[in-house]
Amino acid sequence: MSAAPSQNVAIRTGRVTRAVIYTLLILAAAYYLLPFYIMLVNSLKPLAEIQQGRMMALPLEWTLDPWRSAWSTAQIGVSPTGLRPYFMNSFLMVVPAVVISTALGALNGYVLTKWRFRGDGYVFGLMLFACFIPFQIAVIPMAAVLGWLGLSGTIAGLVLVHAVYGLGFTTLFFRNFYAAFPTELVRSAMVDGAGFFRIFTRILLPLSTPIIIVTVIWQFTNVWNDFLFGASFSDFDSFPMTVALNNLVNSSTGVKEYNVHFAGAILAALPTLIVYIVSGRYFVRGLMAGAVKG
């Protein structure tokens, strides 16, 4: 996908039309920003202000208490730990899962494009379908396998699950990227006597930075945001952030502390949001590579 926009030179628009277009676009921006605005302003005001129907207004009294509560004292399940331990759990889950699936995806893409063999198209097709299966199909047997491996309810178990189900996408990304990589370079290196790993580490890897970034962002976002696997395979000790947040919001008894919920939601969103803001351009390009090129 071209990153440099090549706009439609042919389309001409009048001044009134342009005013309408800008208005529509800015209204759309307001619509997309609204939920985040609501989460942010309401995480900074006392509960009473929300209950008085002032959800859209800026706080009368600014406070960081909801954030403190969401981070370290709110009731999650049975213990008043706040979201902090679960935030850590998510990192402990995400980092190894992303590293493993990205590394394997890179090697797979390399093999599938530069060391082709009979039937490699079918191998790739079978791996590709893994991107789309409803994970409900895997929940029951995976629970059995994790139990059998002694990994039920552990972060290691979640790492394994995410690494495996991430392979389809990571392989897809690297395969599409390496398919465009000149095979002549690989062949001449081979003539010079370079082996399989040497060619990979010396020739392909140094030029793979863009696709590594795309894959890491994609995997980070997917694994961090996962709920189904987290809800199915984790215990109170190993809840990822999404499960803990849902727990905070939907099982709280007594007074509903909306401001704390909003602060917690932003905390859960922050890592992926930061990754997206820092490298959003790559994010979009990666999605296009995966979605449009198939």
Place this chain on the structure above:
Amino acid sequence: MAAAPSPTRRPATDHVGWLQDNLPKLVLAPSFAAILVCVYGFILFTLWLSFTNAKLLPTDFDRYVGLANYVALFEHRNWRISLTNLAIFAPLYMILCTIIGLGLAILLDQKIRIEGVLRPIYLYPMALSFIVTGVAWKWFLDPGIGLEAVVRSWGWEAFEFRWIKNNDMAIYTIVIAAVWQSSGFVMAMFLAGLRGIDNEILKAAQIDGASNWHLYTRIIIPLMRPAFLSAFVVLAHLAIKTYDLVIAMTGGGPGRATYIPAIAMYDFTFTRQSMGIGASSAIIMLCMIAAVIVPYLYSELRQGRQQ
């Protein structure tokens, strides 16, 4: 596609040589094996489970019951409700995302000076977890504190908006939140499609006197068929898989108003301890997704081979 280089310099009897020759396959093997087991093996396992009277893990499944689980599933009120809800949710979600996505992409493609600012704003919801989106919309649509309360506090005392508490309307609140989350992504897909169109064709048409409206309806949109197809496939499979968003927003309620297949599957399996029925519902979900994905992947891969 250039033929793969095949390094066969050593005699086959040499073990090191064998290793050298098969190294690529050996590197690929663990990933492929993991996917064979955890995707295809698990599908077969779930399929088998759906023909047994399994109640709970680990090993109480022993009796083959044929299609009894599927019959029970489709006779179950909850499953029928979940299918009805999906039949409302999925088309609306897909159509709205496509209209909004295409509309924004076309507007954004008019040499908009602030495109660099707008595009990330349209896209950031995609980076969020559905649980986060669910929490935000759950409370924003809550009549007690959200939109209704806000408008009333502005002076319109009779204003009413309580879809999320209404049995007939709650499913539409899920549509609202889901469209909010995904439409920006669809916009990006269409924008990529628009930017891929050759300007010369458009210029030629314009010289022939085509209006802007005709440029779009007769030339540009028909040329974007691949983008429509991709958007359809992505949205359809997201719709069928929808789970976390509903859990966070309504938990399937009020009553069973937002109950959908993914929730039904989880309920049968873990809450109601009818694992056989849960497995059969997972198989049905897989069939729905496969009906969308397999023809798409097949045609894409075949195209790739022809190139």
